[in-house]
Amino acid sequence: xKRKFLGIDIxxxxxxxxxxxxxxxxxxxxxxxxxxxxxxxxxxxxxAGLIEGFAGEGISAIGIGIPGTVDRASGTLVQxxxxxxxxxxxxxxxxSEKIGSATPVFIENDxxxxxxxxxxxxxxxxxxxxxxxxxxxxxxxxxxLDGRLWSGENxxxxxxxxxxxxxxxxxxxxxxxxxxxxxVSQVAIKRIVSxxxxxxxxxxxxxxxxxxxxxxxxxREKDQAAISVWNGFGANLGVGISILVNILDxxxxxxxxxxxxxxxxxxxxxxxxxxxxxxxxMQRGLQVKRAALGDDAGVLGACYVAETGLxxxx
Amino acid sequence: xKRKFLGIDIxxxxxxxxxxxxxxxxxxxxxxxxxxxxxxxxxxxxxAGLIEGFAGEGISAIGIGIPGTVDRASGTLVQxxxxxxxxxxxxxxxxSEKIGSATPVFIENDxxxxxxxxxxxxxxxxxxxxxxxxxxxxxxxxxxLDGRLWSGENxxxxxxxxxxxxxxxxxxxxxxxxxxxxxVSQVAIKRIVSxxxxxxxxxxxxxxxxxxxxxxxxxREKDQAAISVWNGFGANLGVGISILVNILDxxxxxxxxxxxxxxxxxxxxxxxxxxxxxxxxMQRGLQVKRAALGDDAGVLGACYVAETGLxxxx
Numbered sequence: 141x142k143r144k145f146l147g148i149d150i151x152x153x154x155x156x157x158x159x160x161x162x163x164x165x166x167x168x169x170x171x172x173x174x175x176x177x178x179x180x181x182x183x184x185x186x187x188a189g190l191i192e193g194f195a196g197e198g199i200s201a202i203g204i205g206i207p208g209t210v211d212r213a214s215g216t217l218v219q220x221x222x223x224x225x226x227x228x229x230x231x232x233x234x235x236s237e238k239i240g241s242a243t244p245v246f247i248e249n250d251x252x253x254x255x256x257x258x259x260x261x262x263x264x265x266x267x268x269x270x271x272x273x274x275x276x277x278x279x280x281x282x283x284x285l286d287g288r289l290w291s292g293e294n295x296x297x298x299x300x301x302x303x304x305x306x307x308x309x310x311x312x313x314x315x316x317x318x319x320x321x322x323x324v325s326q327v328a329i330k331r332i333v334s335x336x337x338x339x340x341x342x343x344x345x346x347x348x349x350x351x352x353x354x355x356x357x358x359x360r361e362k363d364q365a366a367i368s369v370w371n372g373f374g375a376n377l378g379v380g381i382s383i384l385v386n387i388l389d390x391x392x393x394x395x396x397x398x399x400x401x402x403x404x405x406x407x408x409x410x411x412x413x414x415x416x417x418x419x420x421x422m423q424r425g426l427q428v429k430r431a432a433l434g435d436d437a438g439v440l441g442a443c444y445v446a447e448t449g450l451x452x453x454x
Numbered sequence: 455x456k457r458k459f460l461g462i463d464i465x466x467x468x469x470x471x472x473x474x475x476x477x478x479x480x481x482x483x484x485x486x487x488x489x490x491x492x493x494x495x496x497x498x499x500x501x502a503g504l505i506e507g508f509a510g511e512g513i514s515a516i517g518i519g520i521p522g523t524v525d526r527a528s529g530t531l532v533q534x535x536x537x538x539x540x541x542x543x544x545x546x547x548x549x550s551e552k553i554g555s556a557t558p559v560f561i562e563n564d565x566x567x568x569x570x571x572x573x574x575x576x577x578x579x580x581x582x583x584x585x586x587x588x589x590x591x592x593x594x595x596x597x598x599l600d601g602r603l604w605s606g607e608n609x610x611x612x613x614x615x616x617x618x619x620x621x622x623x624x625x626x627x628x629x630x631x632x633x634x635x636x637x638v639s640q641v642a643i644k645r646i647v648s649x650x651x652x653x654x655x656x657x658x659x660x661x662x663x664x665x666x667x668x669x670x671x672x673x674r675e676k677d678q679a680a681i682s683v684w685n686g687f688g689a690n691l692g693v694g695i696s697i698l699v700n701i702l703d704x705x706x707x708x709x710x711x712x713x714x715x716x717x718x719x720x721x722x723x724x725x726x727x728x729x730x731x732x733x734x735x736m737q738r739g740l741q742v743k744r745a746a747l748g749d750d751a752g753v754l755g756a757c758y759v760a761e762t763g764l765x766x767x768x
Contacts, residue, residue, distance in 0.1 A: 209734075268607060269606075269607055281701075283701070283702075285599070285604060290599060290702070291703070292583075292702060292703020292704070293582060293583055293703055293704055293705045293738075293739075294703055294705070294734070294738050294739070295703070296700075296703040296733065296734060296738060297701065297702055297703035298701070298703075299700045299701070299703070299733045300700065300701055302696075302700045302731070302732075302733045303697045303700060303701065304619060304693050304696060304697055304731055305618060305619070305620075305621060306619075306620055306621065307619060307620065307689075307690075307693050314733055315730070316696075316730055316731045319731075375621075376621075379618050379621050382616075382618060382630075383617045383618055383697060383701075384701065386610075386613045386614065386616045386617055387595075387597070387611065387612065387613070387614055387617065387697075387698065387701060387702075388597075388604070388606060388611055388701075389605070389606020389607055389608050389609070389610040389611035389612075389613070390606070390607055391607045391608070416629070416630055417616070417618055417630045417633075418616075419610060419613045419616045419628055420523075420608070420610060424607075424608050424610060425607075425608070
């Protein structure tokens with residue numbers, strides 16, 4: 141009998157589920173509210189409810205992408221800054237009890253899932269190794285080397301947002317100064333606009349989450365200050381890419397997340413700076429690609445986590 | 455019959471060779487001048503001469519560490535900035551012809567060999583994954599993930615000296631600004647001393663290669679300016695280590711090379727800065743260790759390249 145894999149992406153607002161066939165075809169999709177801010181118990185209830193909605197589908201394994209640090213081997217959620225009471229939470233054990241099923245459950249970091257999704261079915265298709273950068277509220281990342289997700293020794297690998305690009309730069313939420321996240325993220329855009337009187341005035345009243353798009357519109361209308369912000373954003377992204385490429389020597393960097401919507405406003409400076417700073421320049425055959433799957437990358441990647449997990453546990 | 459592996463380390467001055475047994479015991483050692491500056495032909499002659507000195511030893515495979523970028527699969531030396539006429543040089547083919555032997559030859563980058571040496575027999579022993587940083591003229595590196603050398607898609611991985619830590623910093627030999635090599639290397643020490651009138655005067659006439667040791671002596675004699683240079687050196691090394699650890703999440707970073715002789719003068723600041731900048735702090739169990747093998751790391755690592763190469767080609 142052919143196998144089916146259920147992938148689940150836990151976001152701040154929604155939990156999304158998708159079933160794929162062995163061939164990678166989507167067989168069904170559902171979503172529900174996550175209520176992640178109301179704590180882990182409520183989240184687990186919602187998650188179990190979503191999974192029960194797929195009952196009778198004959199699922200071989202479940203993969204779950206979680207916004208936090210996970211210990212894959214034991215199925216423990218080590219920490220998740222945006223979900224209350226999650227330190228060292230025995231995630232797969234409790235979920236299996238709740239759904240009363242022996243279907244194997246595998247967990248993974250959500251940014252790693254997105255990287256897997258783009259690697260197998262999106263902009264990274266055909267590559268051996270990729271780094272995926274997700275430009276959202278923060279600056280997230282996932283690393284795939286020679287076809288395998290590199291998660292690190294603690295499951296913390298790919299925290300690329302906390303690469304220092306200026307030791308005396310702005311203070312980051314992590315407590316350090318000058319992490320790339322303080323220059324290239326939604327949080328960064330907010331800071332940069334707030335420090336610029338003219339832009340602050342033009343964008344007054346814009347909600348934080350809408351700020352990058354409004355700033356992009358200004359730039360498309362040829363506002364010089366807005367253009368200059370995106371130029372700086374692009375150049376700093378290029379610095380970050382060059383650091384990753386000098387260390388890892390991958391040929392493909394995929395850039396996704398909400399802020400990649402402003403692609404044409406920053407990518408020129410990104411490539412210019414990356415070329416200047418990558419040893420051996422573009423001789424390396426480096427390609428910086430725009431993510432192709434949007435929000436689907438994470439949930440699809442979670443399906444692959446299910447598939448891979450099952451393969452390794454056989 | 456038990457196998458024997460010949461490892462060779464090609465340096466700017468000498469070529470060193472070592473034979474080890476399957477158990478890792480040293481069975482013999484030789485060295486000769488490399489004359490690397492006189493070009494690749496002369497170097498190949500010297501290399502063949504060294505290998506012929508081991509004739510009759512019954513060597514199973516030869517591993518060679520080269521200061522350059524290599525294509526392992528084809529045995530090509532892609533580029534070596536310090537050896538003339540080496541672009542895309544068919545290294546293993548020409549060497550095999552020259553020594554007239556069918557003994558398999560495997561080549562590797564020298565910094566990667568040093569990382570392998572420390573990983574298997576030095577400060578990295580017992581670790582799953584390490585980054586090795588070599589502080590010499592420049593800032594070199596080698597990356598071992600889950601027991602395997604990560605060489606990258608072009609063989610360029612581990613060029614950690616060209617991580618940007620300040621986009622508007624000093625000009626690096628690579629053409630970019632603010633690479634960590636411009637802050638943490640012998641070249642950096644030379645620049646920093648030259649920009650400091652008092653230190654320049656105290657160290658006038660010191661040869662470039664002796665500068666770090668002389669500066670360390672000054673600091674040990676409580677010269678405040680010298681102490682302050684080593685503090686800055688240490689802090690910048692800590693920034694670099696945090697970048698590597700945030701990306702790769704290895705628990706062990708090994709620091710070697712000539713400049714690690716000033717260990718006690720910089721390591722305090724290094725650890726302080728790394729702790730501040732590594733996400734999750736020292737919860738990760740990060741250890742920054744001093745390399746244990748000195749110059750032996752590279753030649754021993756080359757022996758392991760021979761062993762691994764033979765294993766993979768069987």
